[in-house]
Amino acid sequence: MALFHLTVTQVKRSAGQSAIASAAYRAGERLYSEYYGEYSDYTRKGGVICSDILLPLQAPPEYQDRQTLWNAVEEAERGKDAQLAYSFDIALQNEFSLEENIALARQFLFEQFVSRGMVVDFAVHQPDKEDGGIPNPHFHVLCPIRPIREDGKWGFKQRRVYRLDEDGNRILDSKGKPLFDAVPTTDWGSPETLEHWRETWAKMCNAKFEEKGLPCRIDHRSYLRQGLDLLPTVHEGPAVRQMEARGIATDKGDLNRWIKATNALLNDLKRRIAALLGWLGEVREELSKPQTPTLADLLGAYYGARNTGAWSNKGKVGNLQKFADTVNYLTEQKLYTVDDLEARVTSHSEWIEELKASMGGKRERMEELKDLLEQVERYRERKPIYDQMNAIHRQGQREKFKAAHEGELRQLYMARRKLNGHFTPEGKLPLAKWRAEYGQLQQTYQEEYAAYKPIREDLMKLYQVKSTVDTARRQQDQTQHLDRDMER
Structure with a gap:
């Protein structure tokens, strides 16, 4: 991939x-x-x-x-x-x-x-x-x-650029020293x-x-800059990937699976909304022409044509039932005009944006909490090594022990830096609070994901209306062409 x-x-x-x-x-x-x-x-x-x-x-x-x-x-x-x-x-x-x-x-x-x-x-x-x-x-x-x-010696990383007044003189601070800005000597950073x-x-x-004749491509831009309405997945790292490959579910793996499922649903809903909005524009243009049928007329014409070609009373009853179901849906939702339909689709689109923003914020907080909890575990695992090093009083033995456990000690220092600022006045970390918040975020994330499903079901019904009206319009066009041919 x-x-x-x-x-x-x-x-x-x-x-x-x-x-x-x-x-x-x-x-x-x-x-x-x-x-x-x-x-x-x-x-x-x-x-x-x-x-x-x-x-x-x-x-x-x-x-x-x-x-x-x-x-x-x-x-x-x-x-x-x-x-x-x-x-x-x-x-x-x-x-x-x-x-x-x-x-x-x-x-x-x-x-x-x-x-x-x-x-x-x-x-x-x-x-x-x-x-x-x-x-x-x-x-x-x-x-x-x-x-x-150029002479092979190390140069300066920064140079001083003195601040000047309107007359070109150096500006001094309260102690009489010239003010300056440190400017990098290269553009590498x-x-x-x-x-x-x-x-x-x-x-x-x-x-x-x-x-190599391969169809795949990569893009250095973020999803947002690419114009893709997708939630970014979290970085898993080799340890998580190895556990997932062995069939061991991880929190990061679960979160990424939710995000990918959400993105798949988002893509599907976005395609449907774009198609519906495009279709509504075409229908509005068609209905704006003089002496053209209304939306209800098109629906009636469609099911009337189906009944004309029906071979049995059962088929006719079925067509009437579908017509009644479609009209009932439009009536219940108060969708009487093309403008009503467009407003409905636009409302779905805006609600999807709100859900996506909310889920994105929860994803970021879940990732932050998961990292904090991992740092706590890392700190706890390596703290005995740190304590053992501090218990060694001879400098030589201490340095030898430090060199032998350099990797573990660096990880402990890194974990301690990341946890600084999160300790309570009593010197403790709010682990229970973090775990409870993470669990609540998981639950609300899933609830918001479930909120997409009713939108999808409603869009499916709108698609059914679209399909019906499209068929009726094609039938009407064919009838008009036949009438013109007969007049000739």
């Missing part, structure tokens, strides 16, 4: 991250950090197909070595909260061979990144799928945020550049699809 995924984050010391650790994880290697004085060992990590470093012309050739490169980045960044690197996560396509995917990724990186003077450390991952499921080939890219100058990269990657994949 063709899919688009290209996201970028930053590797930051303020988030407890290390450039060396990030590079080691993505490449599946053992690298030593001179900044922290410790090893990051991911040599047992599976699924790493290949890795490489791509350098612009001005970069020192020794940066071809991964450990040398990222230690140089760590050395250049002195701040304790320094931003170290851009981290990209980009999906490859299952429709391409592994060789084609790697070649396409390298072409994209050379043309879009290296050509801009960026250093690129990339690794292609394809996790094993022993338990079945859809393969998830992708590649990771790490790029130092600090640019390299701008939203416009990211949008360009996302669009370019989609175009390259689509060109490859076309070259």
